[in-house]
Amino acid sequence: MKDSIFLAWRYLRHHRAKTLLLVLSLSVFLGLPLVMRAMSRATQESLLSRAEATPLLLGKKGSSLDLVVEALYFQLKGAEPIAEADVDAINATELALGIPIRTGLTARGFPLVGTSLDYFPFRGLHIAEGRGLAMMGECVLGAGAARGLAIGPGDALLTSPSTLFDLAGVYPLKLHVVGVLEPTYGPDDEAVFVDVKTAWVAEGLGHGHQDLKDAGPDLVLRRNEGSVTANAKLPQYNEITESNVDSFHFHGDASGYPVTAAIVVPHDEKSGILLRGRYVDAPTRQLVRPAEVVDSLNKQIFRFERILEIVVWTVGLATAVMFVLVMVLSWRLRADELRTMTRLGCSRWKAAQIMGSEIVIMVGASVLLAGVFGIVMAQYGETWLQNLILRGS
């Protein structure tokens, strides 16, 4: 047997291009269906577990899937916002805790999530390095975002401008990184968390500038009794610091300011049912159970997975036929070698053993490669597939 393996190995090594092609084809045939199924299952479970951990979600009436995807997984879907007043209204019922979620901006490619301090204990997020949010202008990074940006507490991070070519638009806000969260292997890892008011400042809904009471005439356009109008020369702050934080303010009623959604955490089951009842006929708002929404998404994924499996098996069958064809042709081309074997006294069994060893080595290498492919995909594929599903949903 040792000699058969030796000869088989030498043959395969000599014809390495053909061998590599066959091994790759076979490993795809063997690995892809299993990896796809495992990844799909893991992704569905991961999506569902986060949705199940979020009892209710309040948002603007419209696509419940877009609302859930944006508020839970921070994938920007352009969900219409509700108002801060809606969050206040939830809290005022004393039936549940309302946690605002404001998305829409990014910081160097990572989603900027404005929320309240309640979000962190609700999601079970713990600070791994630095401290939590204490004042406006600060941010806490998810573990993945910190790793991706290669920054940590003490560093600064600029928000990305929403409109790059609009010079009169909102300028980037410089955020101070004060903490990094422990990894959770979910969407929170890839987010940059700020206080919801900081998110509004980053959006240009609030701003800070020099106190106009002391402003010189070169900065003032008009000074009336009770109001001062500054001209365009008045410097605006693009960074919130301890010395200028008091100058930041919001014009108008902050209760009308936008939030993408509110996570609603009922105090008990009955409160949740009561709250859901109140929003059943709400003309412009919806209170959804994210688990139901994600479950419906998973059913679609499952249907797609079935179709994909048929495609993969068809390709696999073609690969198997190709493999058999290549082996048969290869043995035909080796007729001289087989004749030599026979004339020298080699038995048919031994010849079959040599050929069989070639197949076993190739199949073994394919299984090994498929295993490595599976491990790599298990490591990185779930996030990739999750993003693919959520972006495409």
Place this chain on the structure above:
Amino acid sequence: MLGYIRQAVISVRNVRFQYPEGGFSLEVAHLTVEAGTRAAAIGPSGSGKTTLLNLISGIERPSLGEVSTAGVRVDRLSAAARRSFRITTIGFVFQEFLLLEYLDVLDNILYPYRLHTELRMNASVQARARELASDLGLGGLLDRSPSELSQGERQRVAIARALVTAPKLILADEPTGNLDPATKQQALDLLFAQCEARSTTLLMVTHDHGLLDQFAQIVDVEALGSASV
């Protein structure tokens, strides 16, 4: 009589053979080649030279008659026993060399040891293969692929492969047919020298009548019996 049989490495008597699918058939009345003899088998194409070698080596089995090779009645052996007998007793040299491109020179020489469990590969076998290669002028080419060798060198590897199992008989089927005249004589000289050094009997099929004066026995296959298609 017994003493005579012991000394005859090849003994063929009243043999009749026909390929199973019909067509070619061969009859041989009597042939004897004694041990240590350098014999040449001649005859026109289709006279049955290669078939005769196949009968002597046990690749084919006659329907009638006796074939005794190295004292063994190969016509009485089973297919498996004939294979064992062949690989341990006979060395083959082919016109097309039939070397394996995926093995280097040393592994090509040792190839028979990879094909049969009765031949045990060990350090002394490897040493013998190296020594043989050195004797045949292949000492510096052991790690080369056959594709890197000249025709003459390839034939020398084939000769070394035939000799490595220390066979009692070498059957060579037009081993110089693909070589130019200078290389041809060089290869023959090496083959003859190696057979002589090991007292190995050689039966070589050839079409080249210019070589016949170098053989002690000439076997005219056409004159042995009859061949028909």
